[in-house]
Amino acid sequence: MKLTKRFFLVALCIASFPLPAFAADPLPSWNDTASKKAIVAFVGKVTQSGAPDFVPPAERIATFDQDGTLWSEQPMYFQFFFALDRVKALAPQHPEWKEKEPFASLLKGDVKGALAGGERALLEIVMATHAGMTTEEFEKTVKEWIATARHPKTGRLYTEMVYQPTLELLAYLQANGFKTYIVSGGGIEFMRPWTEKVYGIPPEQVIGSSIKTKFELRDGKPVLVRLPEINFIDDKEGKPVAINQHIGRRPIAAFGNSDGDLQMLQWTTAGSGARFALLVHHTDAEREWGYDRASSIGRLDKALDEAQANGWTVVDMKNDWITIFPFEKR
Amino acid sequence: MKLTKRFFLVALCIASFPLPAFAADPLPSWNDTASKKAIVAFVGKVTQSGAPDFVPPAERIATFDQDGTLWSEQPMYFQFFFALDRVKALAPQHPEWKEKEPFASLLKGDVKGALAGGERALLEIVMATHAGMTTEEFEKTVKEWIATARHPKTGRLYTEMVYQPTLELLAYLQANGFKTYIVSGGGIEFMRPWTEKVYGIPPEQVIGSSIKTKFELRDGKPVLVRLPEINFIDDKEGKPVAINQHIGRRPIAAFGNSDGDLQMLQWTTAGSGARFALLVHHTDAEREWGYDRASSIGRLDKALDEAQANGWTVVDMKNDWITIFPFEKR
Numbered sequence: 001m002k003l004t005k006r007f008f009l010v011a012l013c014i015a016s017f018p019l020p021a022f023a024a025d026p027l028p029s030w031n032d033t034a035s036k037k038a039i040v041a042f043v044g045k046v047t048q049s050g051a052p053d054f055v056p057p058a059e060r061i062a063t064f065d066q067d068g069t070l071w072s073e074q075p076m077y078f079q080f081f082f083a084l085d086r087v088k089a090l091a092p093q094h095p096e097w098k099e100k101e102p103f104a105s106l107l108k109g110d111v112k113g114a115l116a117g118g119e120r121a122l123l124e125i126v127m128a129t130h131a132g133m134t135t136e137e138f139e140k141t142v143k144e145w146i147a148t149a150r151h152p153k154t155g156r157l158y159t160e161m162v163y164q165p166t167l168e169l170l171a172y173l174q175a176n177g178f179k180t181y182i183v184s185g186g187g188i189e190f191m192r193p194w195t196e197k198v199y200g201i202p203p204e205q206v207i208g209s210s211i212k213t214k215f216e217l218r219d220g221k222p223v224l225v226r227l228p229e230i231n232f233i234d235d236k237e238g239k240p241v242a243i244n245q246h247i248g249r250r251p252i253a254a255f256g257n258s259d260g261d262l263q264m265l266q267w268t269t270a271g272s273g274a275r276f277a278l279l280v281h282h283t284d285a286e287r288e289w290g291y292d293r294a295s296s297i298g299r300l301d302k303a304l305d306e307a308q309a310n311g312w313t314v315v316d317m318k319n320d321w322i323t324i325f326p327f328e329k330r
Numbered sequence: 331m332k333l334t335k336r337f338f339l340v341a342l343c344i345a346s347f348p349l350p351a352f353a354a355d356p357l358p359s360w361n362d363t364a365s366k367k368a369i370v371a372f373v374g375k376v377t378q379s380g381a382p383d384f385v386p387p388a389e390r391i392a393t394f395d396q397d398g399t400l401w402s403e404q405p406m407y408f409q410f411f412f413a414l415d416r417v418k419a420l421a422p423q424h425p426e427w428k429e430k431e432p433f434a435s436l437l438k439g440d441v442k443g444a445l446a447g448g449e450r451a452l453l454e455i456v457m458a459t460h461a462g463m464t465t466e467e468f469e470k471t472v473k474e475w476i477a478t479a480r481h482p483k484t485g486r487l488y489t490e491m492v493y494q495p496t497l498e499l500l501a502y503l504q505a506n507g508f509k510t511y512i513v514s515g516g517g518i519e520f521m522r523p524w525t526e527k528v529y530g531i532p533p534e535q536v537i538g539s540s541i542k543t544k545f546e547l548r549d550g551k552p553v554l555v556r557l558p559e560i561n562f563i564d565d566k567e568g569k570p571v572a573i574n575q576h577i578g579r580r581p582i583a584a585f586g587n588s589d590g591d592l593q594m595l596q597w598t599t600a601g602s603g604a605r606f607a608l609l610v611h612h613t614d615a616e617r618e619w620g621y622d623r624a625s626s627i628g629r630l631d632k633a634l635d636e637a638q639a640n641g642w643t644v645v646d647m648k649n650d651w652i653t654i655f656p657f658e659k660r
Binding site: 245 | 465540544593
């Protein structure tokens with residue numbers, strides 16, 4: 001009887017210590033193929049105290065592209081749908097847009113015609129819809145849109161079109177002491193209002209393209225006004241530059257899906273010690289979209305060759321992922 | 331006997347839980363004056379769960395200026411001494427400097443003459459000493475300098491000339507779940523190599539002025555090259571802009587010492603909920619330096635008026651701080 005009580009109390013003691021759980025599979029939406037094995041092996045070796053590849057938690061930096069890596073990017077980058085909706089919403093205040101390209105075409109629903117003006121047209125659309133307000137006003141607009149706007153093909157909220165396998169991957173890395181960052185060509189202030197809720201990534205770990213802002217006192221109240229001027233394009237060669245600027249440390253793992261991520265993966269893998277690079281290859285035209293070398297959005301060409309040459313992990317979406325979107329789960 | 335054993339085990343159980351320690355004074359170098367009381371009261375109310383001013387840990391952002399707030403800034407910003415030492419070290423590779431201002435004056439030891447060229451001269455000195463190498467090479471140079479260079483007046487390493495009271499303040503905030511950032515006019519890559527060791531602030535929480543960098547492959551190896559072009563000046567109106575760009579959240583507490591910090595304090599205190607703003611007033615010509623409204627370095631004029639008008643905390647260095655530098659402690 002004495003022993004029983006004592007054992008009971010000792011057991012309670014032990015149970016109150018944080019012990020590693022008898023781990024359920026942290027990546028249940030991944031088939032047990034080479035990609036998953038490579039991820040688990042990498043995390044294992046950098047987190048095992050005393051092992052030759054051990055990396056202290058402070059240096060466990062992992063960077064993720066967003067469009068095509070954490071959520072879909074077809075038939076257009078989702079932020080472009082936001083811009084289109086803003087053009088429609090703002091049109092009554094801009095009667096001149098009826099006659100002025102690229103807005104005239106957009107308002108007639110002719111996206112292709114609007115974009116015939118190339119980069120300049122795109123820039124005009126972005127500036128007309130992303131600049132001219134305070135950062136607080138813009139944040140409010142983004143929050144409202146992301147909570148209600150729906151994808152033209154699936155009818156889902158855009159935040160439902162995130163990939164279940166990369167959500168699991170983020171959580172797995174976070175549970176293993178990694179600091180996970182988004183490093184996206186998308187707008188930094190377009191992402192920050194909702195990434196914490198959707199990905200568990202707080203605003204200070206979101207890096208993206210940006211326009212300039214200006215500090216002003218309005219009736220004695222300080223505001224930051226968004227200016228119609230590009231500050232930084234966080235794509236291709238820009239990604240390592242932005243990583244250095246924001247983080248000041250080289251990541252040990254990087255995740256992308258297109259040629260826009262190539263330099264981030266090169267920069268990451270060129271560091272010393274264990275490194276990990278992964279590309280998501282969109283091979284599943286049935287459950288998601290199928291595209292690579294010839295796509296104008298999310299082109300994966302040079303980076304695919306480099307992945308093969310360097311032994312980077314390439315996810316074959318069709319064969320590696322059991323589930324694509326969280327809403328598919330039963 | 332049964333009871334004793336049981337109590338022993340229960341006691342063990344309790345001891346294994348993380349309990350708040352019977353707190354020793356977390357700010358032992360601060361006299362028990364209004365400044366210290368205001369700090370402790372603020373931290374108390376934002377960390378007390380369920381209280382009206384409670385702030386969740388993720389939102390406990392505190393930003394610190396560096397020069398004059400975390401370490402001294404007289405008789406010149408310490409980074410300028412670094413630049414001077416670099417000019418001397420690089421002079422053999424630049425025979426033309428013997429004839430060319432501002433370098434000619436500098437090499438003769440005539441700093442005042444060199445700076446007669448104003449901002450342009452200063453910029454030339456910074457670019458000649460901070461650009462043209464890779465980020466890794468620059469980091470190495472900074473590490474070597476900071477480990478060996480000594481202050482012209484005290485003969486101390488520059489990292490010894492940090493303020494013991496603000497070191498304690500940083501540790502106190504960190505222990506209370508705050509994420510502490512440096513937001514300095516100094517160079518971001520001049521600070522990052524050593525702030526973690528000196529202040530417990532990791533590179534990703536250091537914000538500063540910067541020059542542009544460029545991604546390049548050199549013999550197949552990716553590098554970031556530092557270009558002789560200003561990217562961002564993190565001073566005055568620039569501080570809220572940089573805080574928004576890097577952190578994406580408004581701080582709830584901000585600490586500075588000069589007019590260069592005014593906008594950061596305005597931006598911080600304009601948010602809703604409990605806010606805290608503090609200025610270090612350099613009133614101790616005997617133990618450190620005495621300067622404020624008339625100083626060309628670290629001028630504290632407008633911000634001092636605003637502090638008085640808004641009820642911000644102003645540290646009177648002479649009367650509020652028991653110890654200034656860690657090396658004074660016995």
